[in-house]
Amino acid sequence: MFKKILIANRGEIACRVIKTCQKMGIKTVAVYSDVDQNSLHVAMADESVHIGGAASSESYLVIDNIVNACKQTKADAVHPGYGFLSENEAFAHALVVAGITFIGPKAEAIVGMGDKIQSKKIAEQAGVNVIPGYTEVLADSKQAVKVANEIGYPIMLKASAGGGGKGMRVVRDDKECIHGFERTQNESLSSFGDNRIFAEKYITEPHHVEIQILADQFGKTLYIGERECSIQRRHQKIIEEAPSPFIDSYTRQTMGQQAVTLATAVHYESAGTVEFIVDAEQKFYFLEMNTRLQVEHPVTEMVSGLDLVEQMILIAAGEPLQLNQSDIETNGSAIEARIYAEDPYRDFMPSTGRLQRFRIPDNLDSVRIDTGIEEGSEVSIFYDPMIAKLIAHGDNRDRAIENMLAALDQFYISGVSHNLNFLCSIFQNDRFKMGDTTTNFIQEQYPDGFQREQLNDRQQLVAVSILACIHQNNIERLQFHPENVSRHSPWSVSFNHTSIDLTVRKFPENYEVYIGSQVFIVDLLRSPNDPIIKATVNGHPHFFQLENLHPGYRLSYRGRVLEALVTRKRTAELNQLMPEKIAPDMSKYLLSPMPGLLIKICVKESQTVKAGEELAIVEAMKMENSLRAINNAKIKSILVEEGDNLTVDQAILEFED
Amino acid sequence: MNENIKELEKKAKAAKLGGGRARIEKQHAKGKLTARERLDILLDEDSFQEWDMFVEHRAVDFGMDEQKIPGDGVVTGYGKINGKLVYVFSQDFTVFGGSLSEAHAEKICKVMDHAVRNGAPLIGLNDSGGARIQEGVVSLGGYAEVFQRNVLASGVVPQISLVMGPCAGGAVYSPAMTDFIFMVEDSSYMFVTGPEVVKTVTHEEVTAEELGGASTHSRKSGVADLTFKNDTEALLMTREFLSYLPQNNKVKSSTVATDDPVEREESSLDTLVPEDPSKPYDIKEVINKIADDGEFFEIQPNYAQNIVIGFTRLNGSTIGVVANQPLVLAGCLDINASIKGARFIRFCDAFNIPIWTLVDVPGFMPGTSQEHGGIIKHGAKLLFAYAEATVPKVTLITRKAYGGAYDVMSSKHIRGDVNFAWPSAEIAVMGPKGAVEIIFRKDIGDEQKIEKRTKEYRTKFANPFIAASRGYIDDIFLPHKTRGKLCHSFEMLNNKKQENPWRKHDNIPL
16 A cells, blocks of 8 residues: 555545545645745645745746656655646556556546547447537638538537637637637637547537546456436536436446446556437437546445545555445435636626635534635635535435535635625525526526525524614613613614614524514524524524624525614614615616736727627636627726726726717 | 695605606616615614605706706705714715706705704715706805804714715815715715816816826825715714714713723733834724724725724723834824824814824934925924813823924823833934934944944933933833723713813914
């Protein structure tokens, strides 16, 4: 067995691998870039080595630096995590040359499966279902249009080296195809240093289902069930679950067997994932094979009871798999939610900055949290903006969802935008609860983007009761003679131009809140300076996030927000007379939806543009974001220059009336 | 007797109705509450005791003798805010446009005299068209009577002005001499001369809002200390604001019970100050994470943002906070920041509020606009204010404390009681780069040499240890320990007594 493993990665996955190593009694080495010196993964490892600059191309992607770090620390194996060098055959090869074990498949398997065009051919030969498409590299946009017409629109243009949602584009007609081809090629060149593009049929109403496999060095290959990863935004997974609520056991079995066939065909060893796209009739097609650990592997671990990283280490050390296919069981249901630093109210634009507050639930049964950062950490522009993975388990899917929501309520993040409210919304969505998820789920359920959601009537009464109790407490603290304060106080809670009158009676151990004929018995549990409040209302425990707005409060529950003033009744009545303030009209401006670099302004002053026409391109997190005209309009003036760094909501150009 | 009771009822009814239903509705249509409605929100329930409801003006010209409304356009008296006594006047725009007559002024003066004599804050709600023109010089005299009292009350009881409507001409000088001015967005404005006069004299076209609205005064002029969305929010926040202040200059602010432990550690503060000294960070994160229950009542948040001021509590006691803000202009001190800081320090000193200073300052702002604008004298205000203050002063250097700005920011040498530094502190005459370019002038151009010298200088001086070895810094500790260190220091200084030499008054460089 290995004595020391170097983890060639950062963030949550580095931490997660270190945990398994610790469990197995193996020493660990972390590597870090200039900006990661104080990161959690460095603190957790036994040793750490600095490997270069902040940009991953100067550190986490530099093969020599990592090989040197291994030599320097005498590490005998490397776990690559996901991303970075995890599917880089040159890296695997360099390690072999240096006499260090790569915890993953052999370089040949990485080569075979890493290239999307190549892997499709191999799969086809092995008898795996593949999507109709053109398996040669497209020479130019002209050829792209020709091929697209042969297969039939809609078409997906894909960068051969792409992944993780980057370098993919759906086009629906010739014009989009020409445009999309150039853009995909540019993006691929800047992100992956590779401009090869191919095309395939775009399947509508698709589900993304993937099979986890494990293969040892002795030719034994098993499939460890599937994961459904259909909930995606910007072609990136945000919610994954096992088992899939969509496929039946026959599909599961055939899919699993095909995955095993493919793995065997490339003499695969270690953990790997074979991704399929499944249509409404459960017909499935091979998408690609990921020759590494997946981000979403914890859901498989939670239902199978296996530690996939442990298995990878054992396999790399030459141990035979102790399991047989018949030993693989699925226990209950597990769901993973990826918590990202991004703004769901603005088309999921990535957000960066310092995590001023980062509270996560602790000691929750049935919940696992994988994270590589802590309060005070920086979500940097250099790396993936994922903050944490929250995985909830339950005896069945409904339970898992309920556990997930309860855990989400105990998160609190400030300093960066985050998608907690959006995740809560999905987990309360009836279509999601029924298991009716396709990869178009988010587009279909949130056609106009995600909007702030209101509490339902019952939640509102509970929230109002809690606010009144909190306010009662705050007012008492400020009183010159607290003893004079009535323990029986009428309050009005005002929000959205309505108000609810209630009475709070304070007792030593709890509060009674009377609203009309209803009584709420409230027990508040709150640590000082903690935005998370635990409140037991009529015997049911709930978690809320509270912010004091001065005046008023913001209380969030299940991702839904109540902003309210708590006052005397007279004040509430007078407050009704206050006019509603209308925000200044910014509709005449094109605003930057995120902080980023203005790469290009595509229009000129006094030019007329049609709805949908591209106006400007802003780069953030290495992604080109195209800003398009919503209506037909005429450009009045351009307010910034190409190359400018934009802040969020900065006006880029002004339209004429 | 019955006649009198009837007359009383009649007059009281008339007074309460002010300018009548139509005018009240007009006031509401403008998004404004009436004088009495405002007091309903400001004061504790049923606590208001009204005086001079039956005062009427004495003017006879221009038909004024035909128009009399009991109360004469201002509601005065006293009441309580969270159980503590305050004196109030609330101008009634529905009565003669809230204009100030001799009698109206007398009512205000009466409550001001009581506030000073009885040692309680004075809150003025301003909503007035200006002088009662029909009364002529008598009205002007009324203003001056109020001004004189504002001055005599200054530093004796806290005076707060809420500008909730027009406040123009000479009328602005009463709020101007109070301690704090709060304005309501979109419905209040203040200026010495209005848009009409501006147009005649300078040919500038400007709206009342642009000239003297809440946004102008909170961002450009610094006249307004806070602005609020509407009347309700302004009044509710004034209640909250009062909780930080003492009743008068002889007593301390009352404490507010907290469950927040003195020794609470904030480990995330350890990563707040970036490794790269040219990178900014938000100083308010320190204040929020150290304060009791994370509560910080910031003043002038949109003006001279390179310095942050406001009130907070540490272990229940009110503390005034003055902090350089590295996020804005790298935390440099300029004219506006110096004036903003100095005035706040003098308020704290006058009212026994201890001062916590957070230092990350690369120096004073260079440039002709600053020098020609008189940064010498304005910067001196801040130095003067710190040096004369006798309240407890605790200073925390988080990063840069360079040059004269180190001296100014409540250093040991100007009677800082307790001076702390984080390990990231750099206490030096200037930044390493600038220093090297002076000391090793001949090496300029040789980048390698300069870089080496800069590194040398940085290791030697860019730290808190030299200052600490002299005793200029009392203690150096990791950021997560800060709350405990500060709470203990202020508790230790609770009975501090220090007096400056007798004089008529000092001569701060105005």
